[in-house]
Amino acid sequence: MTETLESIAQAMVAPGKGILAADESSGTIKKRFDAIKVESTEENRRDYRELLFRTEEAMKNHISGVILYDETIRQKAKDGTPLVDLIKKAGSIPGIKVDAGAKPMPGFPGETVTEGLDGLRERLAEYYDLGARFAKWRAVIDIASGIPTTACIEANAEALARYAALCQEAKIVPIVEPEVLMDGDHTADRCFEVTEATLRAVFNRLALHNVNLEGTILKPNMIVSGKKCPKQAGVEEVAEKTIACFKRVVPAAIPGIVFLSGGQSDEDATAHLNAMNAIGGFPWKMSFSYGRALQAAPQKAWAGKPENVPAAQQAFLHRAKMNGLAALGDWESKLEKAA
Numbered sequence: 547m548t549e550t551l552e553s554i555a556q557a558m559v560a561p562g563k564g565i566l567a568a569d570e571s572s573g574t575i576k577k578r579f580d581a582i583k584v585e586s587t588e589e590n591r592r593d594y595r596e597l598l599f600r601t602e603e604a605m606k607n608h609i610s611g612v613i614l615y616d617e618t619i620r621q622k623a624k625d626g627t628p629l630v631d632l633i634k635k636a637g638s639i640p641g642i643k644v645d646a647g648a649k650p651m652p653g654f655p656g657e658t659v660t661e662g663l664d665g666l667r668e669r670l671a672e673y674y675d676l677g678a679r680f681a682k683w684r685a686v687i688d689i690a691s692g693i694p695t696t697a698c699i700e701a702n703a704e705a706l707a708r709y710a711a712l713c714q715e716a717k718i719v720p721i722v723e724p725e726v727l728m729d730g731d732h733t734a735d736r737c738f739e740v741t742e743a744t745l746r747a748v749f750n751r752l753a754l755h756n757v758n759l760e761g762t763i764l765k766p767n768m769i770v771s772g773k774k775c776p777k778q779a780g781v782e783e784v785a786e787k788t789i790a791c792f793k794r795v796v797p798a799a800i801p802g803i804v805f806l807s808g809g810q811s812d813e814d815a816t817a818h819l820n821a822m823n824a825i826g827g828f829p830w831k832m833s834f835s836y837g838r839a840l841q842a843a844p845q846k847a848w849a850g851k852p853e854n855v856p857a858a859q860q861a862f863l864h865r866a867k868m869n870g871l872a873a874l875g876d877w878e879s880k881l882e883k884a885a
């Protein structure tokens with residue numbers, strides 16, 4: 547079959563599968579390794595990611611694609627096999643984070659705009675040759691008193707659209723990720739309002755830049771209460787509000803929505819996704835593109851020790867399986883207890 551943007555996008559949201567976000571930048575992976583008291587060396591980062599990609603049952607059955615970081619897409623496993631080939635051998639698609647991070651937005655205290663457009667065309671061509679068939683760009687929208695501003699939302703939406711257009715020119719499916727953060731004490735309704743405004747701006751800009759929606763995947767936050775909000779929305783409320791928000795602003799031509807976990811607990815991230823799929827009645831696939839909610843458990847089990855690799859792989863398989871079931875609306879909390 548000829549590979550097209552549409553066929554890749556469809557494969558990324560194949561039934562019961564989702565994406566492993568393993569694209570932590572050097573700074574972020576150091577934070578994760580600090581928490582398990584592992585030194586963040588190039589070799590340790592390789593060993594850790596190799597153990598994930600060699601978890602065959604998880605990769606084959608539940609992981610449609612893996613988002614890599616620049617260092618990882620160039621690394622080789624201990625036996626010399628490129629890590630990209632491990633992913634492909636498991637029937638999963640390699641992807642790449644291409645943004646250069648969220649930087650303070652001049653004139654707008656407390657807000658950021660994501661950089662990385664300069665030279666992106668050339669970088670995408672190289673990543674394609676290295677095996678990447680999709681990419682990721684994350685914009686960050688914070689909620690606090692007086693923010694986000696329209697200027698911040700629009701600047702980030704414009705950058706996302708220019709990134710997406712460049713990806714499609716390079717035959718790479720763009721994952722468009724506008725993340726409204728769950729930090730702060732705002733209510734779920736405020737999250738709804740800001741997410742709605744953000745997604746509206748993003749889809750306006752994607753249209754302006756002639757981005758092919760059938761070959762685009764959206765990676766958003768769910769509609770949740772701020773972490774410090776005294777009143778936390780429950781699972782059903784999160785599911786209902788998220789679906790209602792997206793029905794207003796996400797075109798039906800988008801093949802799939804893959805959520806970020808954003809600091810939700812492992813089980814919340816699974817329960818929320820499951821509840822949405824159990825309700826159903828929307829035109830897109832809804833699945834996961836989790837970083838922390840797939841990796842916190844294996845990182846803890848591994849703790850940098852070779853003898854813990856099987857336990858870490860078991861922990862990764864478990865989360866991948868639970869989220870795979872949630873992508874079908876077939877997860878039940880008793881499956882967690884039985885593990």
Ligand code: 13P
Binds near residue numbers: 808835838
């Ligand atoms: P989390 O699921 O840990 O939020 O990470 C997903 C991601 O890729 C953020 O850009």
